[in-house]
Amino acid sequence: MPEGPISRVTGTVVPYVRDRVDTDRIIPARFLKETTFEAMAGYAFTDERTDEKGKHPFDQPQYAGAEILVAGSDFGVGSSREHAPHALMRTLGGIKAIVAESYGPIFWPNCVQNGIVVATADRRTINDLAAFVEANPSAEFTLDVRAQLLQHEGGVYTVSVDTAVRQSYLDGSWNTFGQLLENVDAVRAALAGLPPHY
Amino acid sequence: MSEGTLLDKVWERHRIGTLKNGQDQLAIDLHLIHEVTSPQAFAMLRERRLHVLAPDRTVATVDHIVPTVHPSLRPYLDNAAEKMMQALEQGVREFGIKFYSLDSGKQGIVHVIGPELGLTQPGMTIACGDSHTSTHGAFGSVAFGIGTTELAHVLATQSLAQSRPGVRRIEWNGELGPGVYAKDVILATIGELGINGGKGFAYEFAGTAIDGLGMEGRMTICNMTIEGGAKVGYVNPDQTTFDYVRGREFAPTGDQLGRALRYWKSVRSEPDAKYDDVRQFDSSRLAPQVTWGTNPGQVISIDDLIPRPEDFPDSQRAGVTKALAYIGLKGGERIVGTPIDWAFIGACTNSRISDLREAASFVAQGKYHVAKSVTALVVPGSQQVKAQAEMEGLDTIFKEAGFQWRDSGCSMCLGMNPDQVGEYQRCAASSNRNFEGRQGRNSRGHLMSPVMVAAAAVTGQITDARELM
Numbered sequence: 001m002p003e004g005p006i007s008r009v010t011g012t013v014v015p016y017v018r019d020r021v022d023t024d025r026i027i028p029a030r031f032l033k034e035t036t037f038e039a040m041a042g043y044a045f046t047d048e049r050t051d052e053k054g055k056h057p058f059d060q061p062q063y064a065g066a067e068i069l070v071a072g073s074d075f076g077v078g079s080s081r082e083h084a085p086h087a088l089m090r091t092l093g094g095i096k097a098i099v100a101e102s103y104g105p106i107f108w109p110n111c112v113q114n115g116i117v118v119a120t121a122d123r124r125t126i127n128d129l130a131a132f133v134e135a136n137p138s139a140e141f142t143l144d145v146r147a148q149l150l151q152h153e154g155g156v157y158t159v160s161v162d163t164a165v166r167q168s169y170l171d172g173s174w175n176t177f178g179q180l181l182e183n184v185d186a187v188r189a190a191l192a193g194l195p196p197h198y
Numbered sequence: 199m200s201e202g203t204l205l206d207k208v209w210e211r212h213r214i215g216t217l218k219n220g221q222d223q224l225a226i227d228l229h230l231i232h233e234v235t236s237p238q239a240f241a242m243l244r245e246r247r248l249h250v251l252a253p254d255r256t257v258a259t260v261d262h263i264v265p266t267v268h269p270s271l272r273p274y275l276d277n278a279a280e281k282m283m284q285a286l287e288q289g290v291r292e293f294g295i296k297f298y299s300l301d302s303g304k305q306g307i308v309h310v311i312g313p314e315l316g317l318t319q320p321g322m323t324i325a326c327g328d329s330h331t332s333t334h335g336a337f338g339s340v341a342f343g344i345g346t347t348e349l350a351h352v353l354a355t356q357s358l359a360q361s362r363p364g365v366r367r368i369e370w371n372g373e374l375g376p377g378v379y380a381k382d383v384i385l386a387t388i389g390e391l392g393i394n395g396g397k398g399f400a401y402e403f404a405g406t407a408i409d410g411l412g413m414e415g416r417m418t419i420c421n422m423t424i425e426g427g428a429k430v431g432y433v434n435p436d437q438t439t440f441d442y443v444r445g446r447e448f449a450p451t452g453d454q455l456g457r458a459l460r461y462w463k464s465v466r467s468e469p470d471a472k473y474d475d476v477r478q479f480d481s482s483r484l485a486p487q488v489t490w491g492t493n494p495g496q497v498i499s500i501d502d503l504i505p506r507p508e509d510f511p512d513s514q515r516a517g518v519t520k521a522l523a524y525i526g527l528k529g530g531e532r533i534v535g536t537p538i539d540w541a542f543i544g545a546c547t548n549s550r551i552s553d554l555r556e557a558a559s560f561v562a563q564g565k566y567h568v569a570k571s572v573t574a575l576v577v578p579g580s581q582q583v584k585a586q587a588e589m590e591g592l593d594t595i596f597k598e599a600g601f602q603w604r605d606s607g608c609s610m611c612l613g614m615n616p617d618q619v620g621e622y623q624r625c626a627a628s629s630n631r632n633f634e635g636r637q638g639r640n641s642r643g644h645l646m647s648p649v650m651v652a653a654a655a656v657t658g659q660i661t662d663a664r665e666l667m
Contacts, residue, residue, distance in 0.1 A: 019517050020393065020493055024633040029614040033263060033278035035237040035285045037346075047635050074394045077427070077493075078633060080329040081235065082345035102394060105429045106329055110345035123513070164361070168219035176359035177246075179217045180351050184251055186214050187225050187357045191252060194212065195227045195322045198450055198457035 001089075002096070002115040005172040009097040009117050009143045011067025015130035016057045021071065022078035023107060027087045029079075040083050041090035058091060062137035065093040068150075070130055071100035073123075076107025085111045097143045099150060099159050101126055112165055112174050117143060119150070119159040129157050145169050200365035202471035204321075204434055205400045207464070208340045209362050212323045221359040227322040227339075229256040229352045230308045231295070233263055234614070235327030235345075237285035240293065242350040250293045252356045257317060258290050259298040261307045265616045266577050266604035270300045279615070293353070306580020306606045309333040309546040313417065314582055316446025320435035320462035325352055330546050330630065332423040335432030336416035337439055338465060340400070342429040363430060364398055364474035369405035372482030377664035379556070380415030381548060381628070381647035383407060384422040385487035385497045390479065393495040396428025399474065402467065403433050407481035413442040414552040421547045422630050425494040434466045488660060489632045489645040490533055491521035496632075497645070498533065500662045506530045524634055525642050526622065533660055538624045538644075541574035541655035542637075544604075545611040545629035548648045549579030551586050553628065557648040558592040561599045561656065564666055568600030569658030575617065576601045577609040601655065613638040626654035 031043045049056040057063055069088065075098065076084060084107060088095040097117035108118045121129070129150070133139065139152045143159070145166055150157040161169070168174040191197075200206055214223040231239075236258070243249070250256060263279040265271075274280040290297040298304045298311060305311070309330055312318040318334045324341035325331065327349045334341035344358065351358055368391075370383055388395075401423050408416065416433045423431025433439075440459060443449045450458040485499035496518075498504065506529030507515040507522070522529055527536065543549070543557050554576065560566075568574045576596045578584035584606055587593055593603045610617040611629035618638030619625045625643050628651045632643040644660060653663035 019514075022493070022631075022633045024612075024631070024636050028635050028639070029262075029612045032234050032614060033276070033282050035282055036241070037238055047639055074427075077393060078329065078424075078631065080327060080343040080345055082238075082347060102397065104394075105397060105424070105427060106343050106345060110347070113345060113347040164220035171218070173217070173219035176217060176219060176221070177347075177351055177354075179219070180223060180355040180357055180359060181248075183214055183223055183357070184355050187223070187355055188251065190212075190214060190225050191227075191255070191356060194225055195319055195458070195461070196317075196448065196450060198454050198461055 006115060006117060006169040007145050009068060010140065011093055011096065012065055012138060013068045013070055013133045013141055014057050014063040014066035014092055015070050015133045017070060017072045017126055017130045019072040020074045020077060023076055023081050023084040023104065024078055026076065026084040027081060032081060032083055037083065037086040040087040044087040044091040063092060067093040067096045068141055068143060069095045069098045070126060070133065071098060072126065073101035075100040075103050077104035080106040082110045085114050085116055089114060089116065099126065115174060117145060117161070117169060119143065119161045121157065121159045125157050200471065200473050202468035203365045203402060203473065204338055204432060204465050204467045205340060205365050205430065208321055208323065214357060217359050219359065221361050223357050224323060224360045225357050226325045226352050227255065228317055228324045230312055230326040231256060231258045231349065232308050232328065233260045233282050233286040235349060236289060237282065238346045239349040239353060240289040243353055248354040250295065250353045253294040255356060256295045256353065258286065258295050259305050259308055259311055260286060260300065262608045262612065263615050264300065264607040266607050266609050269605045269607065303581050306583065307546045307549060307608055309421065310550060310579030310583065313337065314580055316443055316449035319443055320439055321465040325358060329424045330421050332429065332431045333417050333421040333546060335420040335423065335430060336413060337443065338432055338435030338462065340430055340432065343424060363400045365402055366396065366399040366475040366477065367402045367404055367473045369478045370407035370481040371405040371478065372407060372480050374407055374481055374484065377649065377667055378484050378486060379647040379649065380411055380418040382484055382487045383481060384419045385494065385645060386484055388422065388426040388495045389497040391426055391477065393425060393493050394427035396423065396426040399428050400430035400432065401426065401428045403431060408433055409436070412552060413438060414550040417550070418547055422494065425630060435462050486647060486650050486663060488533055488650065490525065490527060492524050492632055492634050494630065494632060494645060496521060500534060504529050504531055504533050534662060536660040537658055538572060538626045538654050538660065540619050540623060540625035541572055541651050542610040542625055542627040542629065543648045543651050544575065544577030544579065544609045546579065547630040548628035549577060549583065551583050553648045554578060554587050554592050557652040558595040560649045560652050560663065560667065562595050566599055566656035568655050571658045572655050574601045574655040575604055575610060577604045578606050580606045610637055612636060613641065619643065626651045626660060
């Protein structure tokens with residue numbers, strides 16, 4: 001997991017433009033019996049990779065080192081399992097940024113908490129980007145968080161990162177644990193007057 | 199932004215301040231944990247040498263991995279499940295957390311035991327490392343699922359960094375017809391608004407149909423809010439809520455109860471509250487709902503035809519084609535008559551006593567028996583639900599009709615314990631997710647109400663239960 005400010009992510013891209021990919025598909029529940037996130041390495045998309053017999057993007061050699069994932073709409077809907085981003089972080093070159101049309105509501109905060117940059121783009125941009133990557137799998141991209149651009153030598157794609165989340169990547173405040181800990185005295189004081197104390 | 203809603207009031211009451219990243223620090227009143235998403239959080243605390251800030255506000259149980267046949271027989275044959283169980287047992291011991299173990303008599307699915315024990319109360323903030331935590335919103339609490347890192351945040355700080363959602367009011371007006379239940383209301387809602395239609399919203403459920411439901415029906419509705427893309431779903435607390443909570447083990451008593459009631463009434467949405475969106479639906483003509491695809495929004499009325507890819511806009515056709523291929527059905531045909539292999543009554547959506555009573559009474563009134571081709575499971579949501587059902591003789595009704603009467607747990611909802619649907623087999627299920635592989639590799643699940651599951655079990659096929667009543 002990265003530490004501190006994240007202003008850019010550089011790496012090759014894996015195109016996986018499928019819609020409504022739920023977290024059960026990213027990591028089927030039977031693998032959640034592992035009690036460490038380290039053990040998630042290698043489980044990402046296990047079942048569909050088996051079904052697709054080597055044709056799944058995550059099994060194609062040209063994407064083996066990819067660090068940026070391009071996905072479709074509603075990526076990561078469903079279960080709250082943080083095992084899903086952890087599986088992605090430990091697959092291919094280690095996924096460090098995702099560009100999708102939209103995300104599941106618990107999945108994307110789980111990504112932010114692990115320093116994975118979550119960006120959105122419209123469908124056309126995503127399709128164009130995927131088509132380019134399929135033709136040029138070794139193209140190296142840089143996702144510039146501040147400028148909200150995904151660039152490679154020959155071109156640039158506009159992406160979007162939620163304003164507050166963007167700021168938190170840039171100043172390092174995406175990791176909220178320390179900030180929450182600073183205020184535990186205030187929390188403790190407030191709890192004395194909160195349910196089930198009436 | 200909304201103003202004067204329950205969400206606004208409960209949020210403001212629990213807001214500690216604004217964090218550097220712009221989010222609110224929200225105090226969490228009640229934290230529920232289970233075996234699957236907690237071991238890594240305990241490890242995070244150990245790594246940072248932190249303790250649990252308010253151990254009295256975290257309650258643990260075990261539900262996802264427990265077998266529903268001889269659950270107490272240890273060590274488990276599944277070594278990974280045994281290790282996971284031990285990780286929870288070790289964690290609750292080490293950090294001083296109350297644990298409803300299998301021998302407590304009060305173990306069960308985390309979203310069943312919270313309300314049952316009276317831990318869940320109106321106006322609370324409730325978090326749990328499980329997306330169906332929205333269930334507790336039925337009591338007028340703000341309850342949502344969190345990831346494991348956030349779970350560590352709650353353990354160590356009893357608070358979370360959160361952004362306040364907008365509020366969409368969803369009204370269902372009109373009396374529900376016979377054979378139509380809360381499950382049908384929420385499936386139809388998701389069908390109408392989409393699986394990510396609730397993005398950025400909390401859902402406030404209201405209207406005469408919701409007012410008329412008991413607490414367990416309201417829990418079914420709030421349970422599946424997340425399937426519509428909203429992390430939080432709630433119903434404003436009323437007399438039905440107060441009557442349900444009062445007298446339970448952890449419910450306030452005496453002077454506390456008086457003060458609690460005042461607070462509970464004060465958090466209700468104001469009559470002139472402002473919403474970010476309002477949607478209204480007519481429940482008087484609602485038919486039983488059943489899913490045909492691989493997400494809960496792919497749902498139709500039981501008497502409708504399965505949609506064809508060409509019924510959808512261009513951008514969705516490939517997805518619909520894929521869903522139909524996975525589920526093994528053809529567009530344009532009736533879903534009624536689709537043969538099933540498994541029937542599952544259970545899960546945090548529909549495993550409470552009223553669910554079991556309705557299903558048992560359906561079976562008993564027709565003197566039905568489970569079809570030969572079907573394996574049917576009834577899995578009570580908790581040990582207390584099981585005991586209550588047995589006191590009422592519901593177990594006898596089920597067993598004599600050929601259903602298996604199991605011990606409590608998440609069971610066949612998620613393919614994580616021995617109860618799994620075989621490859622390419624079809625299951626009529628009262629649970630909340632029909633995702634690819636959800637109930638086991640290449641399993642085919644159809645979501646519906648418990649009575650509809652019972653009807654499918656006894657006929658061996660997807661059936662309109664109303665015709666058998």
